[in-house]
Amino acid sequence: MSWRLWLPFLLFFGFAGLAAYQLSQPKDDTIKSTMVGKELPYFTLPPASLERPGVDSRYFYEGEPKLLNIWASWCLPCIAEAAQLEQLKDEGVEIVGVAIRDEPTDVMRFLTQHGNPYTRIGRDDLSEVQLAIGSSGVPETFVIDGKGVITYQHVGDIRHEHVPMLLEELRKAGR
Numbered sequence: 001m002s003w004r005l006w007l008p009f010l011l012f013f014g015f016a017g018l019a020a021y022q023l024s025q026p027k028d029d030t031i032k033s034t035m036v037g038k039e040l041p042y043f044t045l046p047p048a049s050l051e052r053p054g055v056d057s058r059y060f061y062e063g064e065p066k067l068l069n070i071w072a073s074w075c076l077p078c079i080a081e082a083a084q085l086e087q088l089k090d091e092g093v094e095i096v097g098v099a100i101r102d103e104p105t106d107v108m109r110f111l112t113q114h115g116n117p118y119t120r121i122g123r124d125d126l127s128e129v130q131l132a133i134g135s136s137g138v139p140e141t142f143v144i145d146g147k148g149v150i151t152y153q154h155v156g157d158i159r160h161e162h163v164p165m166l167l168e169e170l171r172k173a174g175r
Helices: 002-024 057-061 076-090 104-114 128-132 160-172
Strands: 066-071 095-100 118-124 140-144 150-155
Touching: 057 066, 066 076, 076 095, 076 104, 076 160, 095 128, 104 118, 118 128, 140 160, 150 160
Parallel strands: 066 095, 095 118
Antiparallel strands: 066 140, 140 150
């Protein structure tokens, strides 16, 4: 009979201990794509600007690794990474952009103000491609090898210190 009196206390302290343990664990708010190591899903996107063609997933099967950059003109961190994307372009990296929920006039204004490192820019109005490749937000950058396989995911804006690491990931992907 006495165990019935202690049962609510034991349950409470068990729950409190579990909650305290979970709260003490390091926070990991990065959502990793389950598509890393897998082929890009098939997609075709119309051009997001008048200056560059749209994007077709078959373009990533042409033998050379490329960066696939998910971005938007309304994204402040995308402005912050613009200089690093230009630096990667100057290093000979081919960067393909996917503009998320954006209007062509806004895309053009962004590219005029912050530079255009992209060889192609697709318009993903419904975020279908973004979700299909496991991207959780903007900006996000993926290394795609020459066979259409996603080999690396970089979440967030590319900063100066990330450029060598991305160049190394591209090298590992066959550049």
